[in-house]
Amino acid sequence: MRNPLSDTITAIPPSGIRKFIDIGSEMKDTISLGVGEPDFDTPWHVREEGIFSLEKGQTFYTSNAGLKELKVEICKYLERRFHVSYDYKDECMVTVGGSEAIDIALRAMLNPGDEVLIPQPSYVSYPPCTILAGGVPVSIQLEEEDQFRLTKEKLLAAITPKTKVLILPFPNNPTGSIMELEDLKEIAEVVEEYDLFVISDEIYSELTYTGDHVTIASLPGMKERTVLINGFSKSYAMTGWRLGYACAPAIILQQMLKIHQFAIMCAPTTSQYAAVEALKNGDEDVIEMRAAYDERRKYLVKAFNEIGMDCYEPQGAFYVFPCIKRFGMSSDEFALKLLEEEKVAVVPGTAFGDCGEGYLRVSYAYSLKNLQRAMERIERFAKRHLGEKE
Amino acid sequence: MREKILAVIEKNSRIDLAQLAALLGEEEAAVANAIADMEKENIICGYHTMINWENTSDEKVVALIEVKVTPQRGVGYDKIAERIYHHSEVSSVYLMSSGTYDFTVIIEGKTLREVAQFVNEELATINSVVSTSTHFILKKYKEHGTVMCEKPEDERMLISL
Known part of the structure; x- marks a missing residue:
């Protein structure tokens, strides 16, 4: 029999966290700080709207780009929160999570051999999606001394004549770093000068703790070059509803819509009706959840620093990214030992790119009580292993 | 702050x-x-523990009583309320805006009989009280913003990126 598989997909390595999941789920009393989704339930009024839409029998496809009412609300929201205006008619589409939008944006923009700049550590799907779209991923390694922000120098150093797209994954999973207006201005200059395009993944845009998120699309000349991706998973605690969106210049969006039309048809109808309610009446929910995350963020940063695990203060998303270089172990080793010895599951920084070596991603999408219990165990672990070394 | x-x-x-x-x-x-x-400044008035008595072996009966009163000259609502809330069986007293009754009184007792006795002998006999209507609470689902029934397990995956 011939090999049934494509060489492209078999060459892409599987995610390295599988073993943690397998070991962790076999052990009783494991405390996980490993998830990338909110611990809150979707706000009840949003769930109710989904239920109501089912009761009314709204169980059909929507138009490919999504419900008109939802697209209108998305554009209003982006204007209200981030001061960027899109035309709902041809610059906005609803997708199956932000992840579909990443995939189809890359597929709509790349020609074979085009290079995509991917600041890392960052979410895992950018390199494989780039490869599947025929492009070549090029990693830009962010560093703690820059607070894991993308600097002009780092960007310039990575550009080649083949560079076409820059991914901007901020607020960032896993580092919790953000890009402020001044940072983005420098990036925008380079993007314009080298005639690049930006895929700005802003799924954590509602979770910033030191000021409002700024989208690069709101900078002069950038909207024409940017695919803005966002969604409902993190801000409204709606991960399981699988709903995101993309806003982009019509010329790009039209082609993205084509792929979406053939591969997906439309995003889930029930989720779309619920999302309309989230955007219309959900601002308060977002404020409440943000406040809860912020409390936990402050608690964790302090707790890690107190036990001798250096932890810079992240300003967005719901992760802290403590440094473990003092322990003389690799991230993988550390995470595995922590799981085996103290039954606490965290994600090694290397899951998000090689430059995550020396760090751990610790999620605070957990109750304070849970975080405290986990920190007791981590403290015990740290004392034991630092004692061994020093 | x-x-x-x-x-x-x-x-x-x-x-x-x-x-x-x-x-x-x-x-x-x-x-x-x-x-x-x-x-x-009496902004923080106490620190209490929220107990789900249903999960203990203690019997406890809670009743919500609508009390209609006639405020008399020189004795406003506050004075009548005082006569009610001084009883240790009374856990809450609220003045209501309802047209049909004036106070909501919440009473805790060990048995139904104890509560009934309190209403008959202590509450209904207060001079200004015109009538009472007693509702026994069968089950508490949520109190002080906290859902009392068992909490569901965290259904999220152990690790997700």
């Missing part, structure tokens, strides 16, 4: 000072002072 402190301790009054200060990003001393002030 006061509002922030209250928001946290309203949900968890047992949080220790160091942690509370860490959550709010404030100095411990400042937080301690603010709490002491609010205790003095």
Whole structure:
């Protein structure tokens, strides 16, 4: 029999966290700080709207780009929160999570051999999606001394004549770093000068703790070059509803819509009706959840620093990214030992790119009580292993 | 800072000072002072424990009683309320805006008979009380913003990126 598989997909390595999941789920009393989704339930009024839409029998496809009412609300929201205006008619589409939008944006923009700049550590799907779209991923390694922000120098150093797209994954999973207006201005200059395009993944845009998120699309000349991706998973605690969106210049969006039309048809109808309610009446929910995350963020940063695990203060998303270089172990080793010895599951920084070596991603999408219990165990672990070394 | 402190301790009054200060990003001393002030000003009136008695072997009966009264000259609602709330069986008294009755009184007792006896002998006999209507509480689902029934397990995956 011939090999049934494509060489492209078999060459892409599987995610390295599988073993943690397998070991962790076999052990009783494991405390996980490993998830990338909110611990809150979707706000009840949003769930109710989904239920109501089912009761009314709204169980059909929507138009490919999504419900008109939802697209209108998305554009209003982006204007209200981030001061960027899109035309709902041809610059906005609803997708199956932000992840579909990443995939189809890359597929709509790349020609074979085009290079995509991917600041890392960052979410895992950018390199494989780039490869599947025929492009070549090029990693830009962010560093703690820059607070894991993308600097002009780092960007310039990575550009080649083949560079076409820059991914901007901020607020960032896993580092919790953000890009402020001044940072983005420098990036925008380079993007314009080298005639690049930006895929700005802003799924954590509602979770910033030191000021409002700024989208690069709101900078002069950038909207024409940017695919803005966002969604409902993190801000409204709606991960399981699988709903995101993309806003982009019509010329790009039209082609993205084509792929979406053939591969997906439309995003889930029930989720779309619920999302309309989230955007219309959900601002308060977002404020409440943000406040809860912020409390936990402050608690964790302090707790890690107190036990001798250096932890810079992240300003967005719901992760802290403590440094473990003092322990003389690799991230993988550390995470595995922590799981085996103290039954606490965290994600090694290397899951998000090689430059995550020396760090751990610790999620605070957990109750304070849970975080405290986990920190007791981590403290015990740290004392034991630092004692061994020093 | 006061509002922030209250928001946290309203949900968890047992949080220790160091942690509370860490959550709010404030100095411990400042937080301690603010709490002491609010205790003095009767903004913080007490620290209680929320107990789900249904999960204990203790029998407990809770009744909500609508009380209609005639305020008499020189004795306003407040005076009548005082006569009601001084009884240790009474856990809450509210003055209502309803047209059909004036006070909501919540009473806790060990047995149905004990509660009935209290209503008949202590409450209904107060001079200004015109009538009472007693509703026994069968089950508490949620109190003080907390759902009393068992909490579901965390259904999320152990690790997700």
